[in-house]
Amino acid sequence: MSDGQDYFERLVDEDALRRFLAAELGEADAYEVRHHAEGHSNETLFVTWGDRELVVRRPPPGETADTAHDVLREYRVLEALQGTAVPIPKPVVGCADHAVLGSDFYVMEKVAGDVLRDAEPDRFATPSARQQVGEELVDTLAAIHTLDYEAVGLGEFGHPPGYTERQVDRWQQQIDWATERTAAERTVPELDDVGEWLAENCPEEHEHTLVHGDYKLDNVLFAPGTPPELAAVMDWEMATLGDPLADLGWMLSYWRDAGDPEPATPELTATFMEADGYPTRRELVERYEAATGIEYENDRFYRTLAVYKLAALGEMFYRRYLEGNSDDPMYPRMEQRVPALAERARRITDGDEPL
Incomplete structure (x- = not known):
């Protein structure tokens, strides 16, 4: 067998x-x-x-x-x-x-359509279709964040106060767990620096909304045909009530602008949205703000938090590989990818990878 x-x-x-x-x-x-x-x-x-x-x-x-x-x-x-x-x-x-x-x-x-994971479908390979892909993505996030979660029965679905601070603490703990094993192979001191920066710069107050927890382009599905129509948001297992800007920062951390540095994790990062017609990160933010009335403050914090979370996941993958608990070929690459992610996080905190 x-x-x-x-x-x-x-x-x-x-x-x-x-x-x-x-x-x-x-x-x-x-x-x-x-x-x-x-x-x-x-x-x-x-x-x-x-x-x-x-x-x-x-x-x-x-x-x-x-x-x-x-x-x-x-x-x-x-x-x-x-x-x-x-x-x-x-x-x-x-x-x-x-x-x-x-x-x-x-x-x-099952919903019919396409997930834009590695490339765009041929039917979306025009500037106008690309523009609408980005607009559909951010408009749907706005719909999640402006939903009356009390009215749909999700009022007890989470504890929004302190959500962002708990995120910083949680992912620091995940890194600590991973480095119990990975530190014997190599250390990533920049992750400690980033964690300290996040703790010092964590917003004390934030809006309270339903949050998806893993909202990005390859977690939505576009219907067949044109123009692009976002048909379904998938993978809700991390959903809770919390800080909507954490969702927005996560989405933006995966979105590419033309001229961006090479991806720190090419296995997990699509680059096709660098093509002509796709909105820039700033354009996505402006559309989100107009749709929600929520101002995207503390951009460096939220995008740094997103990259820090991805680094934590990578370090956990690496520990599982070292302990023989996975045969995923991506996991051993985290030996180099996590330091690259830590360096990317530092670029964001230092203002060297602006919105």
Whole structure:
């Protein structure tokens, strides 16, 4: 049995899933399950059920349902956002019975379209379409941040006061955990400097909104056809109530302007939005401010925090590689990528990589 097949069988008991779907949705003549291997957090399965195309989301096998893998929390958000201005996949059913797949999971309708991960579709390769891609991306973020979260039943979904300070503390702790092992291979003292700068420059007050937690171009899906239409925001497992500018800073940290330095993490950074027609970061900010009425203050802090978080993730990847807990070919590259990210964070704090 191949490693891939073994992993697939750890993800899904096809007979158990079929019985579950039949009980919930009625019997179907056609049934097929495929593993969608993109992403680095929760697992995604594509399921054909009769004439319906469905998606199953579940944690990686062996993981407990902490914040990063709490798929039923994600399902709750999708249910709450039905009928709002935020485009999302339609949730079908959630399941907390581990007898089915060995974990919590939920089922949603599959949305047709494209994720702009490595390149733009040919149909978007015009200046006007590129402009609209950026506008759709930032307008949808504005819709998330201006949503009345109390009205849709998410008033107890998080604790917004102190969110930003907790983010700094949380990611410092993640770096500390990773460096318990990685420091024997090489150290990244610049990360300590960046962490201290963030703690000293953390805004004391911020707006309270629903936040996505991982909002960027490759976590949304564009409908088929033109002009570009953002059809669904995906991957809500990190959603909570908090500081909207943390979402905006994260999105901007992945967005490229023409003339930017080479990416610190080329494996995770698309560059096609440097082409003619895509809005600049500043243009995205101006459109966001106009749509939300929220002023994007403390840009250096929020973009530095975003890069710091990415560095923390990279260092955790590197520790897992060193301990033999992953065969992802990207993980060993973090030996060099994390120092490059730390250097990028320092450039932002020093004003050398402006908005």
